[in-house]
Amino acid sequence: MHRLATSLLFCATLLLDTAAQADALNIQLILSDSSPPYQKFEASFNKALAASNADVIITESQVINDAEADLVITVGMRATESALFKTSKPILAVMVPKVAFENLLSHLSSEKSALSISAIYLDQPWDRQFDLLHATLPNRSKIGLLYSMGTHIDVELLRQNIASRHGSLVAQPVRSADSLYSSLENVLENSDVLLAIPDSAIYSSNNIRNILLTSYRYRIPLIGLSQSYVNAGALCAIFSSPEQLGEQAGSAALFFARSGQLPGSQFPADFIIAVNQQVARSLEIELPSPEVIRNLMNKAKKDRKNK
Amino acid sequence: MTIPRLPNIFLLIAALAAQAVLGADFSSEQDFLQDFPVVLSASRLAQPISETPNAMTVIDRIMIDASGARNITELFRLVPGMYVGYDNGHTPVVSYRGSTDGYARRMQVLIDGRTVYLPPYGHVSWSELPLDIGDIERIEVVRGPAAASHGSNSVQGVINILTRPASSIHKAQVSVNRGNGGISDVSARLGGTSENLDYRMTVASRSDHGFDNHWPDEVNDDSSTKLVNVRAAYRPTGADSLDFQFGYSNSTGMDGNNTSAPDDWDTVRDAKTLSSFQQISWLHTVHENNDVQLSYYHIGQNFKDDRYAVANPYPGGSQSWIADDTFVHRHEIELQQTLNASSINRIVWGTGMRYDLVNSPINLASPLTWKEYRVFGHDEWRMTTDSLLNTGAMIERSPLGQTRVSPRIAYNYHLTARHTFRASVSVAYRNPEMMEVFGDRRYMLVAGKYQEFTGAEGLNPERTVAREVGYVGQLDNAGSTLDLRAYHDHIDNIIWVDPVFDASSINPFPLSFKNDFSATYNGLEGTLNFKTGEHGNLTANYAHQLVRADPIGTLTLLPMSVFYQYADKYSKTVPLNSASLLLAQSFSGGMQLGIGYYYQDKVNVLDRTEGQPIMRRLDLKLAQRFGSSRNQNTGTTYNEVALVIQNALDDNTYTDYNPAAVAQRRVYFSATLSF
Numbered sequence: 015m016h017r018l019a020t021s022l023l024f025c026a027t028l029l030l031d032t033a034a035q036a037d038a039l040n041i042q043l044i045l046s047d048s049s050p051p052y053q054k055f056e057a058s059f060n061k062a063l064a065a066s067n068a069d070v071i072i073t074e075s076q077v078i079n080d081a082e083a084d085l086v087i088t089v090g091m092r093a094t095e096s097a098l099f100k101t102s103k104p105i106l107a108v109m110v111p112k113v114a115f116e117n118l119l120s121h122l123s124s125e126k127s128a129l130s131i132s133a134i135y136l137d138q139p140w141d142r143q144f145d146l147l148h149a150t151l152p153n154r155s156k157i158g159l160l161y162s163m164g165t166h167i168d169v170e171l172l173r174q175n176i177a178s179r180h181g182s183l184v185a186q187p188v189r190s191a192d193s194l195y196s197s198l199e200n201v202l203e204n205s206d207v208l209l210a211i212p213d214s215a216i217y218s219s220n221n222i223r224n225i226l227l228t229s230y231r232y233r234i235p236l237i238g239l240s241q242s243y244v245n246a247g248a249l250c251a252i253f254s255s256p257e258q259l260g261e262q263a264g265s266a267a268l269f270f271a272r273s274g275q276l277p278g279s280q281f282p283a284d285f286i287i288a289v290n291q292q293v294a295r296s297l298e299i300e301l302p303s304p305e306v307i308r309n310l311m312n313k314a315k316k317d318r319k320n321k
Numbered sequence: 322m323t324i325p326r327l328p329n330i331f332l333l334i335a336a337l338a339a340q341a342v343l344g345a346d347f348s349s350e351q352d353f354l355q356d357f358p359v360v361l362s363a364s365r366l367a368q369p370i371s372e373t374p375n376a377m378t379v380i381d382r383i384m385i386d387a388s389g390a391r392n393i394t395e396l397f398r399l400v401p402g403m404y405v406g407y408d409n410g411h412t413p414v415v416s417y418r419g420s421t422d423g424y425a426r427r428m429q430v431l432i433d434g435r436t437v438y439l440p441p442y443g444h445v446s447w448s449e450l451p452l453d454i455g456d457i458e459r460i461e462v463v464r465g466p467a468a469a470s471h472g473s474n475s476v477q478g479v480i481n482i483l484t485r486p487a488s489s490i491h492k493a494q495v496s497v498n499r500g501n502g503g504i505s506d507v508s509a510r511l512g513g514t515s516e517n518l519d520y521r522m523t524v525a526s527r528s529d530h531g532f533d534n535h536w537p538d539e540v541n542d543d544s545s546t547k548l549v550n551v552r553a554a555y556r557p558t559g560a561d562s563l564d565f566q567f568g569y570s571n572s573t574g575m576d577g578n579n580t581s582a583p584d585d586w587d588t589v590r591d592a593k594t595l596s597s598f599q600q601i602s603w604l605h606t607v608h609e610n611n612d613v614q615l616s617y618y619h620i621g622q623n624f625k626d627d628r629y630a631v632a633n634p635y636p637g638g639s640q641s642w643i644a645d646d647t648f649v650h651r652h653e654i655e656l657q658q659t660l661n662a663s664s665i666n667r668i669v670w671g672t673g674m675r676y677d678l679v680n681s682p683i684n685l686a687s688p689l690t691w692k693e694y695r696v697f698g699h700d701e702w703r704m705t706t707d708s709l710l711n712t713g714a715m716i717e718r719s720p721l722g723q724t725r726v727s728p729r730i731a732y733n734y735h736l737t738a739r740h741t742f743r744a745s746v747s748v749a750y751r752n753p754e755m756m757e758v759f760g761d762r763r764y765m766l767v768a769g770k771y772q773e774f775t776g777a778e779g780l781n782p783e784r785t786v787a788r789e790v791g792y793v794g795q796l797d798n799a800g801s802t803l804d805l806r807a808y809h810d811h812i813d814n815i816i817w818v819d820p821v822f823d824a825s826s827i828n829p830f831p832l833s834f835k836n837d838f839s840a841t842y843n844g845l846e847g848t849l850n851f852k853t854g855e856h857g858n859l860t861a862n863y864a865h866q867l868v869r870a871d872p873i874g875t876l877t878l879l880p881m882s883v884f885y886q887y888a889d890k891y892s893k894t895v896p897l898n899s900a901s902l903l904l905a906q907s908f909s910g911g912m913q914l915g916i917g918y919y920y921q922d923k924v925n926v927l928d929r930t931e932g933q934p935i936m937r938r939l940d941l942k943l944a945q946r947f948g949s950s951r952n953q954n955t956g957t958t959y960n961e962v963a964l965v966i967q968n969a970l971d972d973n974t975y976t977d978y979n980p981a982a983v984a985q986r987r988v989y990f991s992a993t994l995s996f
Binding site for chain 1: 359360366514
């Protein structure tokens with residue numbers, strides 16, 4: 015009797031399990047790295063889907079089981095790059111910079127580019143960055159920018175964008191490591207805020223000290239790209255945390271589960287506003303609180319939509 | 322503590338040259354996720370002027386360039402209420418609130434935290450400092466007592482000179498000045514930055530013929546200074562940075578007169594000064610709200626003013642050799658912590674010790690060693706969003722074994738973000754100088770001993786109680802500011818001379834010292850900093866000062882009537898009105914204009930019989946910058962040719978502290994090339 019019951023239970027479990035596998039959405043999660051940001055993303059993503067009660071199975075692995083996967087979610091550029099050549103399933107790339115992601119796509123062969131692929135970027139849209147600038151430093155319109163020769167930021171497009179907002183862009187290329195500081199001085203001399211961009215040749219941990227100290231000597235604030243920038247001495251930054259991106263990726267996965275299609279590539283929906291009040295005070299900048307900055311930014315966004 | 326070895330400059334240059342052209346690898350998410358060290362940590366963030374407990378004047382690089390000044394001391398005319406005079410071309414007198422004599426003893430003078438106010442007289446050897454004016458980043462002058470934050474002798478104010486950081490020079494630069502009055506200066510600087518090491522070094526030489534003279538007076542004051550100044554910053558980890566500095570200078574200053582009076586010791590000669598310093602500071606950032614800094618420095622000065630007195634005229638008459646030598650060594654160590662204890666409380670506290678050794682057989686009976694210990698603390702408490710309370714104190718144990726407390730309290734109220742009112746009260750002490758206590762300056766002449774000064778043991782320190790109200794306002798979005806203040810300072814126990822009798826001296830009445838006066842200073846000061854368009858700045862300073870002094874006790878020999886005359890004369894030691902104007906304007910195309918105008922009412926320094934008449938001085942500088950960075954104002958690498966006219970109106974009524982000296986128009990050309 016006891017044996018029979020055990021067998022029945024086993025069969026039932028097997029049946030149920032097979033049924034689940036047949037219906038559930040199989041998501042393969044591939045992390046570029048096991049460091050905390052990726053771990054945090056994963057935890058938040060899992061939590062978002064668990065909370066939705068959706069029928070989803072998430073497998074975190076470095077190896078793609080293409081036969082079983084319905085959707086591949088790659089976290090970071092390294093995972094995205096490698097997945098492109100290992101799967102034919104739809105890919106959602108998250109925590110990737112827009113420029114890097116688009117560059118990767120442009121290098122795909124034609125058969126690969128037929129893949130269904132979409133992204134949730136890590137960087138913030140320019141409009142949002144300008145809204146931040148306007149909310150925090152309304153009287154500063156000369157925006158300084160340093161870029162290395164390898165930067166894939168369209169400086170001219172940015173210049174037009176800033177001009178349309180009645181500002182001016184003071185952009186200075188940095189051609190070699192030797193010329194970083196003379197370029198920096200040139201920019202600081204002629205601008206009233208310095209905007210950091212994702213450019214590892216300039217904003218590296220080796221250079222950040224002298225960039226921050228020099229801009230502080232010129233009394234020009236730096237707008238950073240992360241909490242780490244703000245801790246180091248940047249005036250403020252907007253950025254999306256891995257947790258926020260995990261939630262957004264969760265929503266995208268649910269959308270896929272419902273429609274079988276990935277949403278279009280998108281910027282982060284949620285973001286954090288970090289400010290360094292000590293730096294603001296020392297530079298005699300009257301910086302509003304993050305809540306006030308957010309309200310001002312929301313209002314600017316609304317006004318833009320209504321136009 | 323040992324002095325660190327210098328980085329190998331050649332290796333460094335090679336490493337920098339080997340760096341490849343920058344081309345970013347494709348941006349990955351790491352640009353957003355990377356960790357940075359804390360750079361602008363608590364101790365690096367200065368209080369804004371609207372929140373400081375004292376009034377403060379800042380002289381920045383643009384002002385320094387526009388002023389056309391060749392010497393650091395000339396810049397202090399841009400501080401309201403600051404007296405700048407010259408005993409001769411290489412002996413300036415810089416003193417806040419007029420001057421009682423050639424030594425300005427009531428001010429702390431710091432260069433990157435190093436106090437250069439030296440024993441035995443308590444003076445600053447301005448002309449002999451191993452520092453080129455081109456290496457100054459900015460000068461902050463605290464107007465008012467600030468012992469709680471700047472140490473002892475910050476009685477009337479603090480001059481805080483900050484030199485360019487090691488990372489600020491990226492190219493080689495050579496600069497030359499040539500002009501009348503023997504003006505001939507050359508400086509060369511070089512610097513580089515790399516991953517964890519920055520350095521800059523300067524070699525400079527400065528010389529001129531000093532002042533002209535009122536015939537038949539004589540002023541022999543040709544001088545020259547050659548110097549080396551090096552600064553390096555090394556960062557072993559993201560949380561630690563080490564700052565090394567050293568400097569050396571070799572100066573010659575002519576002094577004395579052509580005299581034939583037997584035994585006259587003030588004969589023409591070249592005094593030689595060798596100055597050096599070594600400094601190391603270790604800044605450890607525990608986290609962004611907690612910095613600990615340990616610093617040590619040594620200053621060495623070797624002053625030799627040796628000469629023969631005039632020979633006695635009788636046949637075979639002998640003459641005396643005067644070995645006027647002073648050797649000074651100062652060692653100081655300080656530990657300081659800056660802590661943002663909470664979002665509304667910032668604390669700076671620390672402890673330090675200073676060791677001074679002076680060997681000067683002509684001035685002191687035996688070598689003297691003085692030790693001074695101090696503990697200080699300062700708290701900035703943001704009571705509400707609009708108000709700030711700065712409280713602080715220094716407790717020091719003076720070399721004479723007295724323990725003193727110098728407290729300060731200041732309340733700043735932001736009426737709006739742009740308008741701030743400040744009220745403060747502070748107490749500070751000036752400890753007597755070595756010469757005042759143990760001085761024994763005498764010359765052994767053919768006719769016998771000539772006693773000039775005799776110290777007086779038992780002197781009390783001078784004590785200041787300062788009260789002030791101030792206003793700091795921002796006038797427009799461009800950053801124009803107005804700074805006003807009214808003050809009432811009372812100084813007790815002012816130490817000054819007291820002639821005494823000495824039968825063993827051929828000068829039977831040498832000067833000793835005594836707590837002679839108590840004095841009350843009242844005044845108004847204002848600074849307007851006005852932005853004239855995008856690249857122009859006008860600074861206007863005005864000071865109105867009054868002082869009255871009362872005698873304390875009696876003089877040893879002189880009758881009360883003479884003492885009252887001294888006290889009466891004291892009221893003339895400050896100019897009633899003084900003002901300065903500096904326009905710094907740059908034009909597109911790289912042309913730059915600097916106009917400085919300085920006015921000072923009559924002053925009669927206490928130890929001078931002749932007063933100094935009204936001073937009016939106009940300085941002009943016209944410069945043309947060229948090359949790719951011609952439109953840079955504050956950058957460190959530029960190419961420039963300039964014409965500077967000092968005292969352009971050739972106002973011959975403008976004399977200095979020494980009535981024999983007359984400052985005539987000086988014109989010099991300068992050329993600066995960067996490569």
